[in-house]
Amino acid sequence: HSVAILGAPFSKGQKRRGVEHGPKAIRDAGLVERLSNLDYAVHDFGDLTFKHLEKDEHFMHVPFPRTVGRANQLLSGAVSGAVGAGHTCIMLGGDHSLAIGSVEGHAQQCPDLCLIWVDAHADVNTPLTSPSGNLHGQSVAFLLKDLQNKMPEVPGFSWMKPFLSARDLVYIGLRDVDPGEHIILKTLGIQYFSMRDIDRMGIQRVMEVTLDHLLARKRRPIHLSFDIDAFDPSLAPATGTPVNGGLTYREGIYVTEEIHNTGLLSVMDVVEVNPTLGATPEALEATTSLAVDVIASALGQTREG
Numbered sequence: 001h002s003v004a005i006l007g008a009p010f011s012k013g014q015k016r017r018g019v020e021h022g023p024k025a026i027r028d029a030g031l032v033e034r035l036s037n038l039d040y041a042v043h044d045f046g047d048l049t050f051k052h053l054e055k056d057e058h059f060m061h062v063p064f065p066r067t068v069g070r071a072n073q074l075l076s077g078a079v080s081g082a083v084g085a086g087h088t089c090i091m092l093g094g095d096h097s098l099a100i101g102s103v104e105g106h107a108q109q110c111p112d113l114c115l116i117w118v119d120a121h122a123d124v125n126t127p128l129t130s131p132s133g134n135l136h137g138q139s140v141a142f143l144l145k146d147l148q149n150k151m152p153e154v155p156g157f158s159w160m161k162p163f164l165s166a167r168d169l170v171y172i173g174l175r176d177v178d179p180g181e182h183i184i185l186k187t188l189g190i191q192y193f194s195m196r197d198i199d200r201m202g203i204q205r206v207m208e209v210t211l212d213h214l215l216a217r218k219r220r221p222i223h224l225s226f227d228i229d230a231f232d233p234s235l236a237p238a239t240g241t242p243v244n245g246g247l248t249y250r251e252g253i254y255v256t257e258e259i260h261n262t263g264l265l266s267v268m269d270v271v272e273v274n275p276t277l278g279a280t281p282e283a284l285e286a287t288t289s290l291a292v293d294v295i296a297s298a299l300g301q302t303r304e305g
């Protein structure tokens with residue numbers, strides 16, 4: 001088994017500086033060693049170099065559309081290459097706008113992929129519904145075929161077209177969903193498990209229903225897009241949009257253990273670790289070691305030896 005690590009030091013999908021330092025902080029928390037101890041051949045491809053485009057005017061109230069689009073075009077090629085070379089790919093963010101390129105590149109190799117989005121947020125605003133304009137809250141809208149007629153042509157994204165069906169996506173951890181996003185979730189009938197659902201059903205049942213929904217008809221590669229803000233802010237404080245009442249450590253680890261046990265994990269994004277937002281060195285360390293733990297768990301580290 002071989003694992004490719006791809007660093008994506010990128011922050012222009014949102015307004016807070018510092019998330020571009022996420023890849024280094026996660027590496028510094030011992031990622032390569034942890035994965036090597038799991039008997040993976042680890043290929044660290046290093047960090048991508050993203051060009052900041054000079055003229056990049058807002059599109060409506062959306063900042064840096066061309067820079068974000070270009071970064072994702074680059075990332076798409078890198079993820080496609082890594083998956084095509086037979087690696088399980090770990091993409092380290094950077095903000096969650098990077099999922100556009102990561103999932104698109106994965107789909108170039110695995111058009112039948114399914115997507116599990118673990119996040120406090122749905123990230124499914126369109127430019128027309130987004131309260132902030134920030135593209136890290138719109139990533140899924142760029143992927144969904146079912147939203148094609150609701151999406152304007154955003155400059156910088158002409159290199160791609162939506163490819164994902166709403167039925168091939170499941171959300172886990174939602175607890176801060178904008179009104180326009182709620183309408184989209186309901187209209188498209190997207191399967192989601194909010195924190196309320198997790199309270200009612202328990203994480204074991206949530207994973208059972210999630211994996212049945214996605215894999216019962218046909219087993220296919222899994223893309224896991226993991227926003228560290230899915231965890232409770234007490235566990236992952238160094239992140240840009242913290243929301244109270246998040247996943248416990250054990251719930252997050254159970255999610256990734258169950259995904260590992262399918263044997264189908266193909267690409268995992270770990271995004272939104274912002275080292276500059278840790279109030280203390282301990283807060284930063286808690287966040288980065290948690291990121292390493294969920295990656296290791298997704299790749300087969302067990303609690304039972």
Ligand SMILES: CN[C@](CCCC[B-](O)(O)O)(CCN1CCCCC1)C(=O)O
Binds near residue numbers: 133
């Ligand atoms: C919930 N939607 C937000 C957050 C997106 C978070 C992106 B992620 O990658 O971290 O998940 C927030 C919009 N709110 C901002 C504060 C006022 C109310 C709207 C947005 O800006 O779209």
Ligand SMILES: [Mn+2]
Binds near residue numbers: 121
């Ligand atoms: Mn997100």
Ligand SMILES: [Mn+2]
Binds near residue numbers: 119120121227230272
């Ligand atoms: Mn989030």
Ligand SMILES: [Mn+2]
Binds near residue numbers: 095229239272
């Ligand atoms: Mn964020």
